[in-house]
Amino acid sequence: xxxxxxxxxxxxxxxxxxxxxxxxxxxxxxxxxxxxxxxxxxxxxxxxxxxxxxxxxxxxxxxxxxxxxxxxxxxxxxxxxxxxxxxxxxxxxxxxxxxxxxxxxxxxxxxxxxxxxxxxxxxxxxxxxxxxxxxxxxxxxxxxxxxxxxxxxxxxxxxxxxxxxxxxxxxxxxxxxxxxxxxxxxxxxxxxxxxxxxxxxxxxxxxxxxxxxxxxxxxxxxxxxxxxxxxxxxxxxxxxxxxxxxxxxxxxxxxxxxxxxxxxxxxxxxxxxxxxxxxxxxxxxxxxxxxxxxxxxxxxxxxxxxxxxxxxxxxxxxxxxxxxxxxxxxxxxxxxxxxxxxxxxxxxxxxxxxxxxxxxxxxxxxxxxxxxxxxxxxxxxxxxxxxxxxxxxxxxxxxxxxxxxxxxxxxxxxx
Numbered sequence: 047x048x049x050x051x052x053x054x055x056x057x058x059x060x061x062x063x064x065x066x067x068x069x070x071x072x073x074x075x076x077x078x079x080x081x082x083x084x085x086x087x088x089x090x091x092x093x094x095x096x097x098x099x100x101x102x103x104x105x106x107x108x109x110x111x112x113x114x115x116x117x118x119x120x121x122x123x124x125x126x127x128x129x130x131x132x133x134x135x136x137x138x139x140x141x142x143x144x145x146x147x148x149x150x151x152x153x154x155x156x157x158x159x160x161x162x163x164x165x166x167x168x169x170x171x172x173x174x175x176x177x178x179x180x181x182x183x184x185x186x187x188x189x190x191x192x193x194x195x196x197x198x199x200x201x202x203x204x205x206x207x208x209x210x211x212x213x214x215x216x217x218x219x220x221x222x223x224x225x226x227x228x229x230x231x232x233x234x235x236x237x238x239x240x241x242x243x244x245x246x247x248x249x250x251x252x253x254x255x256x257x258x259x260x261x262x263x264x265x266x267x268x269x270x271x272x273x274x275x276x277x278x279x280x281x282x283x284x285x286x287x288x289x290x291x292x293x294x295x296x297x298x299x300x301x302x303x304x305x306x307x308x309x310x311x312x313x314x315x316x317x318x319x320x321x322x323x324x325x326x327x328x329x330x331x332x333x334x335x336x337x338x339x340x341x342x343x344x345x346x347x348x349x350x351x352x353x354x355x356x357x358x359x360x361x362x363x364x365x366x367x368x369x370x371x372x373x374x375x376x377x378x379x380x381x382x383x384x385x386x387x388x389x390x391x392x393x394x395x396x397x398x399x400x401x402x403x404x405x406x407x408x409x410x411x412x413x414x415x416x417x418x419x420x421x422x423x424x425x426x427x428x429x430x431x432x433x434x435x436x437x438x439x440x441x442x443x444x445x446x447x448x449x450x451x452x453x454x455x456x457x458x459x460x461x
Contacts (some may be wrong), residue, residue: 054087124175132176134285135277138424141169159419169423174224211297213396214304218410225417231259263417263442264312268295270437292439301398314445322450330460337374337382340389343406346454359393361404366395368461407453417442
């Protein structure tokens with residue numbers, strides 16, 4: 047296109063230069079030829095400017111999918127053999143004085159995580175490499191927990207276990223794990239606008255606007271019980287059992303925070319407390335969560351110019367039960383909640399949902415940040431009378447909602 051513009055300029059210049067040299071005006075034929083070149087030149091120039099603008103817009107939109115600050119990952123670069131050498135049981139027992147457990151390797155890795163994270167552990171850090179590693183684990187003896195696993199047990203990583211336990215993560219929440227330091231995520235806050243222009247007219251300038259979502263670590267804690275005898279086995283299957291229990295405890299807490307975190311008292315801000323999400327009234331007076339109101343959730347998103355095709359409904363088990371026995375239309379066999387769908391969209395229930403609440407949205411618009419390694423502390427006193435031990439887990443997390451328009455909720459569902 048640039049070459050064509052150059053040739054057009056050369057031809058227009060040749061016409062004017064000839065007339066100037068001969069000290070005359072352009073002839074009618076030359077003027078018509080000149081106007082033809084100029085018209086084509088102006089058209090190509092507008093196309094070139096429009097292409098340049100679109101390239102800038104596409105560049106901005108592409109960058110919205112990336113964190114502005116590339117997160118530093120808290121990885122130690124352990125080899126496969128090094129991860130297999132690690133024992134979660136030894137790491138935990140080493141936090142109790144007098145056990146005689148040799149956990150020098152595990153303590154050394156915890157100290158490396160402390161250096162990266164810039165903060166001391168409450169107990170001992172489990173490195174990100176260990177949390178994300180898949181380790182072949184064989185069965186131990188029955189007394190060592192062997193009855194709890196299959197003969198060739200191949201567990202997923204702790205992060206995968208966490209995803210399996212947390213419904214929100216199953217619904218597509220994007221996870222940034224192993225973070226160090228604060229993270230800034232870009233989001234589009236306003237879109238450019240299309241305009242119609244007359245031939246030869248100027249395009250009205252319209253820019254994409256971009257905002258920032260800042261994420262910083264906030265600590266969630268959970269606990270599970272075990273016994274000294276079980277930990278003393280230092281068996282890989284015991285490690286798997288502990289990881290499974292801890293992922294369940296933390297997964298439920300993370301679900302609760304994603305849905306309804308207050309944004310205060312060191313909690314992340316969840317979807318229901320995010321400004322700008324859509325609202326649907328499902329009071330008893332308005333018919334409750336009937337089919338007509340279920341459709342309004344979809345309408346709320348599309349009215350906000352958000353594509354609802356990948357959305358899901360999430361509600362309390364109580365609302366689900368009522369919806370499964372509520373007819374779409376009086377006299378019809380079809381129910382509002384049927385075959386795990388509502389209004390053609392997948393539908394789920396969880397006890398982590400706030401009471402009397404239905405949430406509809408695209409959960410891939412949620413970003414879950416996980417910082418550092420998992421911090422574990424063994425409490426030998428809480429269940430000392432029964433010979434039990436309590437494992438307390440601390441995980442730093444934060445939540446960011448990239449587009450509030452991707453969600454709509456009813457917090458007043460009548461049943």
